[in-house]
Amino acid sequence: MVRNREQSEARLIAAVGQILAREGFAGLGVNAVARAAGVDKVLIYRYFDGLPNLLRAYGEREDFWPTSAEVLGEDAAAIRALPVGKRVEHVVLGLLDALRKRPQTIEILAWEAMEDNALTRTLADIREHWGLRVIEHVFPDPSERSEDVLALANLLVAGFQYLMIRARRSPAYGGVALNTETGWQHIRQGIRLACRSIDHT
Amino acid sequence: MVRNREQSEARLIAAVGQILAREGFAGLGVNAVARAAGVDKVLIYRYFDGLPNLLRAYGEREDFWPTSAEVLGEDAAAIRALPVGKRVEHVVLGLLDALRKRPQTIEILAWEAMEDNALTRTLADIREHWGLRVIEHVFPDPSERSEDVLALANLLVAGFQYLMIRARRSPAYGGVALNTETGWQHIRQGIRLACRSIDHT
DNA sequence: GTATAAAGTCACCGGTTGGTGACTTATCTT
């Protein structure tokens, strides 16, 4: 048996992702993670001082959250020149595409919303800083942020996040297909439709 | 000790609601329910043949789901005379108000989306029949159901459901207050804003 | 009043959970 702390840490972090993808957060525990990593669970305490910190390490991997560039596109300055409605549409759709590629991130978001414990709180901390940066990027001028438009934008984001969560178990939601690409195209069209009314006041 | 099966059953059903309200579905188990009901857990098996059926009994109480009248208003026929966008607005806002009064129902919806087991599947069955009736009521003519509008309507419903779920733990979401009435007024305005573009094509 | 079926109690089962102490073994420094 080769002894290698770095490798063991990496295995534990990878095991978190495996379990989240396979069983969801319900199966996430010290025993399960250690078993999946092929490592003794005592190392979780020695190296990470418990599961919450291991989960924090997992949440801080580079590709866990999309970068601002991935959400906003390469030319962030060009976005700020668009009317507000178009800007909202752009960032909401960008966020949708970015998150659809990250099923484990969706799993974390879901869990964060459901339960309130040491593990979820650490994850909420990580996401906090990330989310604020995006808003600052898109709406540098606070006067542009109408309360109602902000509410609508967040409602749309909350909506597709919830649909992504349901998509893992259910093939459809209220007549909208969640397991086909065309179903998600309709959702994207719905978002565009909603954003159209923002500039049209 | 008075012996009364009906009362014990009622206590168990009430205990389910208590636990859902207090701890959420994470704390929902045979032992916890029996303890909260002040009743031996063996009665759960004797009277309900297990927790799933007890939960089904809980989900079938009269006031658990809003009635169609509560969502649509008293004059369901008048709604069908409105343009499509107004109809969507009306039913989405009606559903929002109806569900805001039912925190335990939100808890169930959340759980249903998160986990997939015997308990959640029984609850999904109950909700299924309920949801279809509402859609049939509002859009009796299938030709009126544009795919994109349907997607938007479901996106809005999914959105406020997700926000309600988060509201239990977080006071705000992306700058929108979830713990004040004015915050929810902004969300309602956002819904109205989104629906405006439906008829405006 | 007595028999009987049901209501309720209690102790226990195997399994899993998060967590720890004591141990062996490998690697690295001197």
Place this chain on the structure above:
DNA sequence: AAGATAAGTCACCAACCGGTGACTTTATAC
């Protein structure tokens, strides 16, 4: 080569989980 430090193993803990069998107690039907 010897010793120190860290990596990894293992057995065990108390607490909980869902679930069951055997028991006592009460109400009810006859």
